[in-house]
Amino acid sequence: MENANDTTGINFILLGLFNHTQSHQFLFSIVLMTFLTSLMGNVFMILLIHTDPRLHTPMYFLLSQLSLMDMMLVLTIVPKMAVNYLMNTRSISPVGCGTQIFLFLTLGGGECFLLAAMAYDRYVAICHPLRYPILMNQKLCLHMTAGSWVLGGVDGLMQAAATLSFPYCHSREINHFFCEAPSVVRLACADTTIFEFFMYVCCILMLLIPLSLILASYSLILTAVLRMQSTAARKKAFSTCSSHLAVVGLFFGTIMFIYMWPKSYHSVAHDKVVSTFYTIFTPVLNPLIYSVRNKEVKGALRKFLEKHFWWSP
Template sequence: MDNASSTADFVLLGLFNHTRAQQLLFALVLIIAFTSVVGNALMLLLIARDRRLHTPMYFLLSQLSLNDVMLVFTTVPKMAADYLTGRKSISRTGCGSQIFFFLTLAGGESFLLAAMSYDRYVAICHPLRYLVFMSWRLCLQVTVGSWILGAADGLLQAAVTLSFPFCRSREINHFFCEAPELMRLACARSSVFEYAMYICCVLMLLVPLSLILISYSLILAAVLHMRSTKACKKALATCSSHLAVVGLFYGATMFVYMRSRSSRSASHDKAVSAFYAIFTPMLNPLIYSLRNSEVRGALRKCVAQGVALAGRIPFLCLCFCVSAK
C-alpha cells in the first residue's frame, strides 16, 4: 500500500462543476485572472520604463506585482486545463511543486505587504528622513528576505506533506494542491505536523500582520493631527483601501491554514482560497498603484508614446516602399 501511495496520481475535483451557472462563474474567474495578469504586468512595465518610479516604494510594488503574476500562473492554468479537458489528475511531483510555489509566493507576499506598510509609515510620518529609514540597501534586504522565508516555508511544508502515506481516496476537493487539503487524505497521525504548520502560520502571517497594523495605526494617528482636511480625507481613504486588501488576504489565508482539521469544510476552504489566490492579485495593482498620481502620469506618458509610435508606422511603411522601388 505504501508503494502504491508513493506513485499514484492525485485527482483535483476543481472549483466548479459543469452546470450552466458554474460555467458562468468559471468564465468570471478567468476574466479576473486575466485582469490580474494584465494589471500587474502593466505595473511592471511602467515601473521599469519610467525613471521617476525608480524609488524604494515602487520597487516594492514591482515585487508585489511580480509575485501576483506568478501566483495566478501557479493555480489558474492547471485549473482551467482540468475544467476544459476533463483530465483532472496531477502527479505527486506536480502536486509538490504547486504546494512549494504557492506557499513561497503567499509567504513572500505576506512580508512584502508588511514592508510596504512600513514604507508608507516612513513616507507620511518621517518624509524628510525617508531615504535614511528606507534606504535601497534595506529595501533589497527586505525583498530578498521575503523570498527566502517564503521559499523555506514552501519547501518544508511540501516535503513533509508528501512524506505522509495516502491510503484513502486520492481525490482532492480543491482546484489546486494545498497542504491542508492533502492532510485530509493522510492515513497516518499528523497532529505534530499540523501543530508545526500552525506555528509557521503564526510566524508567516500574524507577525507581518501585527507590523502592518502598528504601521497603519501610527499613520492614522499622524493623519488625524493634520490641519488640512483634504489631505486628512485623502490619507484616510488610502489607508482604508490598503487595509481592506490586507484584511482580505490575511483573513482568507488564516481561515484556511489556522483552523483545526475538525472545523474545516472542503467546499468552504476552496472558495476562500480563491480569494487570496485569484481575487486579491487583481485588487493589488488597482489599490496600491493605479490610484497613485505618479503611476497615472507614467501610464499617460506610456500611452502617448504608443500612440505616437502607431502614428509613425504608416509613414515608415511608405518610406520603405519608396526606397524599395
C-alpha cells in the same frame, strides 16, 4: 468519464471547483477572464514601474514585487485548473502537487512579509518624511524584498516536503482545485497531529508577525495623521494608505479564515470558495486598487499611452 491517468495509483486527483454544467461553465469563464485580466494587469504594472523614472522609488519597487508575486501565484494555480477542466482530466503527479504547495506557500508567505515592508515604507514616508531617503534606501529595500522571498521559500519548502513524506495508501482524491497542504494532509493514512500543529505554528509566524508589524505601523501613522494641522495633508496621507489597507484586509482576512479558523466553523466547499479570493481574485484587484487610487500611477499610465499609442513624431 475520467481519463485513465486519473485512476493511476501514483497520482493525486483534484476534484476541482466546477462541474460540467451550464452555470459552472459560466463561472469558469469568469475565473478564466479574471486570470487573464490579473496576468495583464500585473505585467503592465511591472512594466510601467520599470519604464517610468517617476516611479523609481522604494514604494513602487515594493509594489512591483507585489505584482510579480501575484502574477506567479495565478500562474501556479489557474492554468492547471483550466487544463483539467477543459481536457476533462483531474490527475496531478506528486511532483506537480508538491510544486504547487511549495510555490503557493512561497508566494503567499512572501506576500505577507512584503505587505509588512510596504506598511513600514508608508510609516517612514508619513512620520519621517525628511529622513525618508535615508531610512528607505535602496539597500534596505533589496534586503526586505529578499527576506520576504527567502522566508516564504523556507516555509514552502518545509511544508511541501513534510506533506509529501506521508503515506497515501487509500483515496487520493483532493477535494480542491489545487494542491493546498491542509487538503492534501487530510488524505494521509498516518497520524498527522504533529505536522498539523507544526503547520499551525508556521501559519502564526507567517501571518500574525507581518500582520502585527502592519498594525503597529498604521497605529503610528494614525497618531501622526491626527496631529496634522493641514486638512489637505491629512487627506493625502489617508489616501496614500487606504489602497494598501484594502489589499491587506482582503488578503489576510481570507488566508486567516482557511489556515487559522477552527475547522468546525467551515466546510470543504466554503474553503474552496474562500481560496479563490486569495489565489485568483486578490491578484487582479491589487493592480486595479493601486492604479485607480494613485495619482502617480495614473499619470505614468497616461504618459505611457500617449507615448506608445497616441503620440507620433
